[in-house]
Amino acid sequence: MHVGRIARCVSLVSLALLGAAHAAPKKMTGLGSLGVVGGKSGGTYTLPLGDSPQSLFYYGVIDNNLGLISQQMFDGLVEFNLATYKIEPALAESWTISPDGKVYTFKLRGGVKWSDGQAFNADDVLFTYRNMIMNPEARAGDPGNFRLGGEAVTIAKVDSMTVRFTLPRPAPAFLLQQRYFIMPQHKLVKFGQESGAKPADINGAWPTNVAETEVVGTGPFKLANYTAGQKVALTRNPNYWKVDAAGTRLPYLDRLEFLIIRDPQAQVAQFLAGNLDQLNISGAQFPDLKQKEVAGAPFKVMRSTALFGSPPFVAYNFDAKNPALAKVFSDVRFRRAMQMAVNRERIIDSVYNGLASLPGHGVAPANKAFYVNTTRQLGEFDLAAAGRALDAMGLSRKNAAGIRLLPGGQPLEIDLTYGTDSAVYPPMATILQSDFAKVGVKVNLKGILSSRLLATGQSGDWEMILHAFGDQPDPELRRPIWQPGGSLYYWHRAPQPARDGDAANTAKMAAWEREIYDIFNKAAVEPSASARKALYTRWQLLFAQNLPVTPIAKPENIGAVSNKYGNYVYNLGVIPGYNPVPLIYQK
Amino acid sequence: MLTYALRRLLGMIPTLLLISVVCFAVIQLQPGSFLDQFREDPRVTPESLAAMTRQLGLDQPLWAQYLNWVRGIVTEGDFGYSFANGRPVGSLIWERLGWTVFLAMLTLLVSWVIAVPLGIYTAIHQHRKRATILNFLGYISLATPDFLVALLLIALVLNLGGTNVGGLFSPQFIDAPWSGARVLDLLAHLWIPVVAIGLEGVAGLMRQMRASLLDVLHQDYVRTAHAKGLAARRVLWGHAARNAVNPLISLAGLSLPGLISGTIIASIVLNLPTIGPFLYDALLNKDQFVAMTLLMFSALLLLLGNLLADLALAWADPRVRFD
Numbered sequence: 077m078h079v080g081r082i083a084r085c086v087s088l089v090s091l092a093l094l095g096a097a098h099a100a101p102k103k104m105t106g107l108g109s110l111g112v113v114g115g116k117s118g119g120t121y122t123l124p125l126g127d128s129p130q131s132l133f134y135y136g137v138i139d140n141n142l143g144l145i146s147q148q149m150f151d152g153l154v155e156f157n158l159a160t161y162k163i164e165p166a167l168a169e170s171w172t173i174s175p176d177g178k179v180y181t182f183k184l185r186g187g188v189k190w191s192d193g194q195a196f197n198a199d200d201v202l203f204t205y206r207n208m209i210m211n212p213e214a215r216a217g218d219p220g221n222f223r224l225g226g227e228a229v230t231i232a233k234v235d236s237m238t239v240r241f242t243l244p245r246p247a248p249a250f251l252l253q254q255r256y257f258i259m260p261q262h263k264l265v266k267f268g269q270e271s272g273a274k275p276a277d278i279n280g281a282w283p284t285n286v287a288e289t290e291v292v293g294t295g296p297f298k299l300a301n302y303t304a305g306q307k308v309a310l311t312r313n314p315n316y317w318k319v320d321a322a323g324t325r326l327p328y329l330d331r332l333e334f335l336i337i338r339d340p341q342a343q344v345a346q347f348l349a350g351n352l353d354q355l356n357i358s359g360a361q362f363p364d365l366k367q368k369e370v371a372g373a374p375f376k377v378m379r380s381t382a383l384f385g386s387p388p389f390v391a392y393n394f395d396a397k398n399p400a401l402a403k404v405f406s407d408v409r410f411r412r413a414m415q416m417a418v419n420r421e422r423i424i425d426s427v428y429n430g431l432a433s434l435p436g437h438g439v440a441p442a443n444k445a446f447y448v449n450t451t452r453q454l455g456e457f458d459l460a461a462a463g464r465a466l467d468a469m470g471l472s473r474k475n476a477a478g479i480r481l482l483p484g485g486q487p488l489e490i491d492l493t494y495g496t497d498s499a500v501y502p503p504m505a506t507i508l509q510s511d512f513a514k515v516g517v518k519v520n521l522k523g524i525l526s527s528r529l530l531a532t533g534q535s536g537d538w539e540m541i542l543h544a545f546g547d548q549p550d551p552e553l554r555r556p557i558w559q560p561g562g563s564l565y566y567w568h569r570a571p572q573p574a575r576d577g578d579a580a581n582t583a584k585m586a587a588w589e590r591e592i593y594d595i596f597n598k599a600a601v602e603p604s605a606s607a608r609k610a611l612y613t614r615w616q617l618l619f620a621q622n623l624p625v626t627p628i629a630k631p632e633n634i635g636a637v638s639n640k641y642g643n644y645v646y647n648l649g650v651i652p653g654y655n656p657v658p659l660i661y662q663k
Numbered sequence: 664m665l666t667y668a669l670r671r672l673l674g675m676i677p678t679l680l681l682i683s684v685v686c687f688a689v690i691q692l693q694p695g696s697f698l699d700q701f702r703e704d705p706r707v708t709p710e711s712l713a714a715m716t717r718q719l720g721l722d723q724p725l726w727a728q729y730l731n732w733v734r735g736i737v738t739e740g741d742f743g744y745s746f747a748n749g750r751p752v753g754s755l756i757w758e759r760l761g762w763t764v765f766l767a768m769l770t771l772l773v774s775w776v777i778a779v780p781l782g783i784y785t786a787i788h789q790h791r792k793r794a795t796i797l798n799f800l801g802y803i804s805l806a807t808p809d810f811l812v813a814l815l816l817i818a819l820v821l822n823l824g825g826t827n828v829g830g831l832f833s834p835q836f837i838d839a840p841w842s843g844a845r846v847l848d849l850l851a852h853l854w855i856p857v858v859a860i861g862l863e864g865v866a867g868l869m870r871q872m873r874a875s876l877l878d879v880l881h882q883d884y885v886r887t888a889h890a891k892g893l894a895a896r897r898v899l900w901g902h903a904a905r906n907a908v909n910p911l912i913s914l915a916g917l918s919l920p921g922l923i924s925g926t927i928i929a930s931i932v933l934n935l936p937t938i939g940p941f942l943y944d945a946l947l948n949k950d951q952f953v954a955m956t957l958l959m960f961s962a963l964l965l966l967l968g969n970l971l972a973d974l975a976l977a978w979a980d981p982r983v984r985f986d
Contacts (some may be wrong), residue, residue: 086948127944130747131748131750132747138700181722211712215711215715219708220711276714280749284750306837336934336936337830337932337934338931339934341814342933343827345821346830350826351833351901496860527700528695
């Protein structure tokens with residue numbers, strides 16, 4: 077123990093010397109397109125937090141509120157460029173990928189210190205990956221990404237500042253995934269399996285009543301105080317490794333505070349009262365706040381077309397319990413016909429107050445790396461054409477009430493499952509209901525809690541559903557959603573494997589589904605970026621033509637920010653590796 | 664009296680057990696499980712879900728989950744784990760209990776101080792204009808939900824340019840040490856919850872006081888006292904009001920469980936760090952041991968409140984005897 081400690085001290089000293097020799101802080105430049113300018117130090121910035129964090133240990137609980145705080149206290153090996161969403165160095169200064177795409181070697185940034193002054197090194201990275209990210213017992217770990225084709229990814233330390241991952245097969249999205257927050261080994265060692273702890277013990281680290289000094293990170297801020305149910309206060313991490321274009325150490329702010337406010341209306345009230353400096357708002361709240369801004373209130377309401385965010389879609393259950401409906405739903409002619417009865421413009425205008433645009437097919441239009449323009453395939457809103465298309469597929473007979481009859485003679489009547497506790501789903505559902513009625517398709521609204529939408533979708537007990545999945549920079553990260561047979565591809569559950577982890581049942585797929593299935597498998601291991609782009613282009617076109625789901629709109633992101641602060645960049649929430657807060661300064 | 668209290672206390676044990684079985688059953692009848700909220704998260708694989716199910720003991724049969732929980736309480740005073748917070752339920756509740764008790768007591772006190780005199784006033788001035796107006800206002804405040812009053816007060820403060828629109832402190836005072844300025848800041852915030860939550864109680868209590876005083880005022884002994892030439896003030900305060908207060912004692916006992924669940928919506932709207940929203944979350948997320956513990960706590964408070972009210976009645980009313 078003693079010998080170990082002395083050895084550790086010696087190595088720390090030598091590391092510190094080494095670090096001083098080639099300390100290389102990251103310079104934040106080239107963000108002019110986002111309106112980022114040089115700022116000055118000082119000030120407190122106050123943000124809302126939707127509820128108390130459930131723990132202070134990121135990998136111990138799955139909790140968005142903790143995610144928001146953790147994002148300010150921890151960093152990953154790589155991060156997003158705030159403007160282009162390209163992957164850039166973070167705690168890793170550089171990396172190499174072997175020509176066969178299987179070996180990733182990360183050279184760690186020299187001179188990085190934890191917020192308590194200890195040096196950061198490869199041991200921290202190994203400790204975090206082994207005990208948290210790759211640990212199946214860690215609640216918020218991500219072990220699934222470290223088994224490729226049934227074989228494990230291995231991680232090894234090359235030297236004190238170099239880490240190497242060896243993959244069983246190429247995985248081009250692997251780099252993008254390494255935005256996981258790295259945790260300090262020296263503070264968490266007793267929860268690690270190396271010290272004899274059980275794999276699940278890690279979840280118990282840093283409960284909300286832990287001493288503030290225990291929570292140590294490399295991020296721009298460090299924990300100062302947590303007052304249960306009321307506030308989380310962070311202060312500047314003096315050892316942060318980023319500097320601005322002029323070389324001034326970031327973050328600019330002295331303090332970052334999160335007020336715990338559960339009710340969205342109460343958040344707005346606190347923002348208007350000046351107790352919060354920034355707030356993400358919805359399209360419904362936009363007119364009121366914008367009006368106040370125009371009338372001279374001391375804040376700005378900003379719109380941005382960001383990549384992240386969840387575009388809603390409507391899906392039909394190919395395996396619906398009613399066989400006649402299932403047959404109609406799996407017929408692409410039906411889905412194309414009904415798309416013409418989806419009034420996207422009206423939804424964008426009245427549900428989103430105009431603060432949304434046309435959606436992509438699985439890829440956000442802002443995603444320059446992968447999006448292909450499929451706007452034309454979205455078609456035009458045309459009820460007459462929709463009616464003609466339904467007639468053409470043999471649904472021309474109608475009953476006395478004007479409802480089309482299925483081949484068996486029952487009326488074409490569909491239950492639409494949607495979330496009632498949402499600002500957007502209920503009005504969207506009624507618009508769909510009224511337009512569908514005009515083409516002779518009766519829609520019955522079936523409201524449930526939004527939090528139950530996914531579970532209901534996966535249970536198969538629905539006919540038509542309004543739901544949304546988030547966008548990501550690389551389609552590979554959304555594979556379980558869009559690859560037929562994936563665990564979230566719930567509108568057609570027949571191809572899903574009987575047991576998790578088995579291969580999908582390709583025999584149950586339609587030809588176009590089979591093609592999409594192959595595209596995802598190929599793109600997952602294709603090292604060439606241009607070949608991947610071509611594959612995903614083909615997928616988006618197949619999606620647009622065959623409409624496994626019918627995308628409705630891509631909402632814009634709206635934020636309101638006090639005029640006292642500069643360098644505001646919209647921040648959706650917990651996106652590891654996307655954090656503009658260190659650049660914010662008080663004017 | 665002591666044996667009576669003991670007997671009542673012992674009687675609570677089977678009652679509480681029965682309540683706990685019912686609560687557990689009702690929580691389990693809710694569709695879904697605590698883990699449902701994670702299924703959409705791309706970080707959560709089916710394997711992680713299976714691991715979590717095992718860690719939380721959700722793979723055990725329901726009766727085993729229940730018995731383990733009860734055994735923990737009886738043998739170790741351990742009320743189980745919060746699934747969400749990964750911490751023992753006891754300490755989580757303890758953290759939030761302080762402000763909850765403080766706010767509940769304060770609003771209770773304020774509503775009593777206002778309601779009892781108003782009730783007496785409206786009773787002895789029955790059918791007069793001022794009393795009618797007071798009664799009318801009472802009806803309105805009874806009919807207005809506390810969260811609506813809270814929202815209206817927030818809107819009012821905002822429109823007047825104020826900044827204390829929720830919570831108990833301004834941001835900079837939340838984690839500051841106690842000082843004169845902090846107390847003033849607390850007072851500036853406190854009036855909104857006290858008015859919003861207290862007002863609802865006022866109307867009910869006021870009408871209760873009025874009704875029971877009217878009852879008493881027509882009793883023979885009051886008439887006798889008047890006839891014997893006792894001063895009206897003596898009759899009212901010394902005899903009538905003292906007797907009329909009895910039903911209020913029972914009411915006070917019954918209001919104890921309101922400590923936990925009485926002000927959930929107002930607490931959410933006003934952003935108060937009390938237990939109510941914590942219970943609400945636990946129920947929504949199926950964080951079952953937190954919900955169970957709070958519901959049991961609530962039931963215990965109800966039983967204790969009843970007992971205390973009965974004991975207080977015995978002390979206040981010479982007609983009530985337990986022996």
